[in-house]
Amino acid sequence: MTNHLQELEAAGQAVWLDFVDRKFLAEGGLKKLVANDGLTGVTSNPSIFEKAMGHGDAYDEGLSEFLGEKDASVVATYEHLAIADIQAAAADLKPVYDRLDGKDGYVSLEVSPYLALKTDETIAEARRLWGEVDKPNLMVKVPGTVPGVPAIRQLIADGLNINVTLLFAFDAYKQVAEAYMDGLEARVAKGEAIDRIASVASFFVSRIDAEIDKAIDKRVEAGDDEADALKAIRGKVAIANAKLAYAWYQEMIESDRWQALAAKGAMPQRLLWASTGVKDKAYPDTLYIDTLIGPDTVNTMPPKTMDAFREHGTAKVTLTADLDAAKHVMAEADRLGLKLGDVTTGLVDAGVKLFADAADALLGAVAGKRADFLGDRLDGMTTTLPKPLEEAVEKRLESARADGWSRKLWAGDPALWTGKDEGKWLG
Template identity: 45%
Template sequence: MSEILKSLSDQGVSIWLDDISRERLRTGNLESLIRDKHVVGVTSNPTIFASALSKGDAYDTQLHDLAVRGVEVEEAVRAITTYDIRWAADVLRPVYDATGGADGRVSIEVDPRLARSTDKTVAEARALWWMVDRPNLFIKIPATVEGLPAITQAISEGISVNVTLIFSLERYRAVMDAWLTGLERAKANGLNLAGIESVASFFVSRVDTEIDKRLDKLGTPEAKALKGKAAVANARLAFAAYEDVVNSPRWQALKAAGARPQRPLWASTGTKDPSYPDTLYVDELVTAGTVNTLPEKTLDAAADHGRVTGDTIRPFYEDAWNAMAALKEIGIDYDDVVRVLEEEGVEKFEASWNELLATVSAELRKA
């Protein structure tokens, strides 16, 4: 068992694995990660499923049966992905029970091609919630402008939501408002608020990737000194915004009615720049009441040489504000950065979804 990951968990950080595959499930690998590396949740996305389907033979029998039945490719994708999610949810059910529903969660994403359609996103969220039929499920809904009312509607119906693709502080505040509105409607509908969970996935490494690229173009000593500073600062200020909300009378009224907080989740935490420490977005984003979802490579690195030195968020708000102010001063357009990142994020997930459809289509033809 990793003592470093135990220390991270003891600090109040929930460690989730950013990966799933049937091979991982059938070999018992997920159970071993829960036992040995303090993993208490799993996230998935179209890229992860496309990768899983391209390796090994774990899906061959189901693909064969789907092909024999003449199932259309999109229905086949749903059958394959929801099977894995149900299985993972069952593996994590003891964690869910032990943590009162906070952890032991497994996330599945709505079709990313629906990211700009509120009504279709809501319909998809309902369908996935029904198909998986596990209380420890999260439906991932992107934090696009069109996704915000879908988040509210899903939560108002008692569907637990993992809000994904959050890059900007302004959008994060809108996400928290959508979540609170959903809870208020759920309360008005007579639902048990204690059973509705949510996390908000704030993306980290991509912020540095985009801003560092712009800093390199500037090429000044001041610009170079700010490389690798933006992502951590942005995430720290997101947590400050979260603290503002959970200290508000609006949240306190919902909390008194049994509601649970929407925890910030650090996503995209594998470093993209090899010159940065591979545990940068783990070590520098430690505070109680957060989730860090890690690719296995980052999980292994954190287990081996991560640095858990206590709270690395709350004491550093001023540093974060100063870093963001310095970026603005030298000409980095934050609003344009987060706009580009959201557009690219949606496009990347759409491309992965299309790749997944193509992979399944090809496998069905072979089966």
């Protein structure tokens, strides 16, 4: 059988896996994908680690060994386990990194999702994780939020490899690309090398269509006069948005500014297509791979999507095809009042919250495991409450979790109370 994943390399696109856990690595799963499918990278996130650490025994041995030496906070326990996995994945991908002279072979680890709207804290966390992992083929994931852009600029200037996440809007991507070039230019100005610094800009795809299609379906069901025009662009907006971003990328790398950096060895910041698993079963399961293939790009796929493309994907350059049609789709989305700008802004806000919720679930799972292993070494408390009060307490605890009360308390954030001078009381 033809392995269509292997054909993507000839089209200029790298294949990355959006999954990593200890059992998968121990069984040689990553090495097999490198050898059989031409895989050149891997990404991780809290949702993936939460499923692996909290629901199974793959991490029990490492957890027991770590906590057997000393007690540690939940965050420290998680990081100990996660960093070991990231280092193992980096080792598996090091031959790829060496073979491609640093152009690929990366594993990504993200900064705390709780810092998505904090510039200085993001910079400090990224530097710390970079030092802890201590592998040249690490990429630190930093969200492409408004506060994230100056952090990206500084971290590139520091010489870190950066995977920019949570990009939905064309304008947000351009700001990130500018930040990458700014960071490289800052290094050049200091006489520092820029030829081994890598970055990707992770442009999320399917979530855009999920929101736009929802709005389209609602209007069609209501008998909108523009029903036919709305249905004509259903499932096409995210792809058109991505194609226009890539067209801008092609113009950018031809610019004098980029050519000056390239002459000093700079590697392009590749566009990475994220959220490529199809959410609407009416669409082909390889839709967001088939339609987004082009040179200097990455497609990071969940395992099911990777399996599907291996079997029946179509590996040919499609990113530069039908650009006029993509422009028409975007013009129609604007004319029909689908408010793509509002959608992408909402998706960033929702993404920040979803990642924080996933981190809460992950740390909660690790906390449960930690409590099991430490047993009587931990002081504990149990409560027995009347059912109405118990329900009220659970509801309040959930709102406290969602709003990050404990994080705000430790940060001395006066917004936890009235937003006035309470922060001065904390020390």
